[in-house]
Amino acid sequence: MQRIFQINGEEAECWLSHDGSEMVLNTPDGAIPCQLDPIGTPGGYVLRVRGRAQDVRLAVGPDATFVHLNGKTYAVRRVDPAERLAGNEGSAASDRLVAPMPGVVVSVNVKPGDQIEEGQPLLVIESMKLETSLIAPRGGVVAEIPFAEGDSFGLKATLALLAPEEE
């Protein structure tokens, strides 16, 4: 059974199997015998990998498994293989201005239908107490501005959509 994980921004594929006596994690670096046993404390386990045991705390969230190991906490994100394939398609990146972080719209300078120049400020957002102007990545026509002044938006929300460039 295959899984794709993302750790520290890097994706890694693995394949879990059972050889009849123990679990084996198959990675590009080879097959790793492993075992996970609860120890009674909340989220507490002993993780045995290649015969070496260590204490971990873990919690399974909706998109990631959080692991506390050796004094550090890691988020192991689960990547949906279907989503990974779709990620590079759809609208071209330069058509879409995506929120770099959650925040609030301070002002909107354009409306759908407006003709814009490359570098023109489209809207001003405020995140983490700092104002940032979002500028047009190319010239064209504004298709959509989904948020109005004062609206809050989340990480990776689409803040402006340009009409596709005509070929």
Add this chain to the structure above:
Amino acid sequence: MTISKLLVANRGEIAARVLRTAKARGLATAVLRHTSEQEGPAHRIADEVVTIEGATPVVAYLDIPQIVEAAQRIGADAVHPGYGFLSENAAFVAALEKVGVTFVGPTSEVIDLMGDKIRARAFVEGRGFPVAPSAIEDDDPATFVERSRAVGYPLLIKPSAGGGGKGMRVVRDDSNLESEIETARREGERYFGDGRLFVECYIERPRHIEVQVMGDGQGNVVHFWERECSIQRRFQKIIEETPSPALTPEQRDEICETAAGIACAVNYRGAGTVEFIYAQDGSFYFLEMNTRLQVEHPVTEMVTGFDLVAEQLRIAAGEGLSAAQADIPQNGHSIELRICAEDATADFRPAIGDILLLDEPRGEAVRVDSGILGGGKVTTDFDPMLSKLIVHADDRAQAIARAREAVQNYVILGVTTNTGYLDAILAHPDFASGDVSTGFLAEQAETLTTPGKDVSDLLMAAAALSDERLVNDVMQIPEMHRKMGGWRN
């Protein structure tokens, strides 16, 4: 004027912290809770929880008429504002005064004076205390840009009504001075409803050192020594300690006495903090005075042995200070780490999520002031700070070691936090030697966010083996083979 019932007009860790002391002093206690807000530690400590309404939680916590009305309705005779929200709002103090409710803090006049950076600066300078070279827009708006240029580069633009790093901009080059002034003005208008600015010379590699003061409003002022707060990201502190590793005993006395002198000059009442910019050559300048309890007050409590909230409540009740200057020691060393829900590897982007598992460190001289509960949700409604981890030890090296051990044992699963980043700062040789400035985190950004030893095989194994569906699917395969008789060990 005795106090018998205290309303804490705040939330999160500071509400819980204030409530603990108030209860220990035998007061009846109440705290606010916005309709959309989930239960926090403070709601479990307070005798009474008062629901407040508003379009957003922040709007509700800033709603003066609603909070004053709440205080009256529940029969509170005093309000503790915590920090942030209405803690430095002179109109709030005046509104409470009008209905005979005691504000635990300074007078509205002092809040007004110190809240206006320009007037505060002029006042401090006028009393002969050191301030940095500057240009104040109000002095003559028409020549502000010219006078800013004359201060020299690099310079720092600040909203005159500002605080907490909001709207501050460093300008290193004349070409963008005017555009940065306009941006700062807009930010000032939005955050503080006041677009007036001032500019001051930006001191390279400065340290931020502040002094805790306490006054009884009757002319008596004492200081509770300094705090070093140079470890900042985006102009906001994340590690504070006391004593400062930068000061000699003589410099320490000088800076602490200067702070007490400033507080004395305004006949200060309650707890306050005088902040200074401390240059590499040992000179220091008044930055601002915060007329409230600070986030980082626990390090002061650890080295002095005083409960600063208890002192605030004493003063508000007219009982005066519990100690004279000579009775306030500075024993050992204390460090505070601000645990924040943010991704230090992605420009400190605030993180959200559910707290799936929470296990706080415990131990000798380890204190956790927390605003979260296991099972709670972290949203972007409020500041990303979840809790504070404070340690104490005999000396700085031991305090660093203790802080590292404690932060490594602080388990918060379900939302990304900065615990690993804080540990990386504590482990940095320049932090250990005390050779830091307010630019330290930016200068060392790469070093501090470099992933450590690669443990991805362990993490993948843990994630795969805790994935119940995956494990079930895998276990069904050999079962199937066994049933078909084709599987042998």
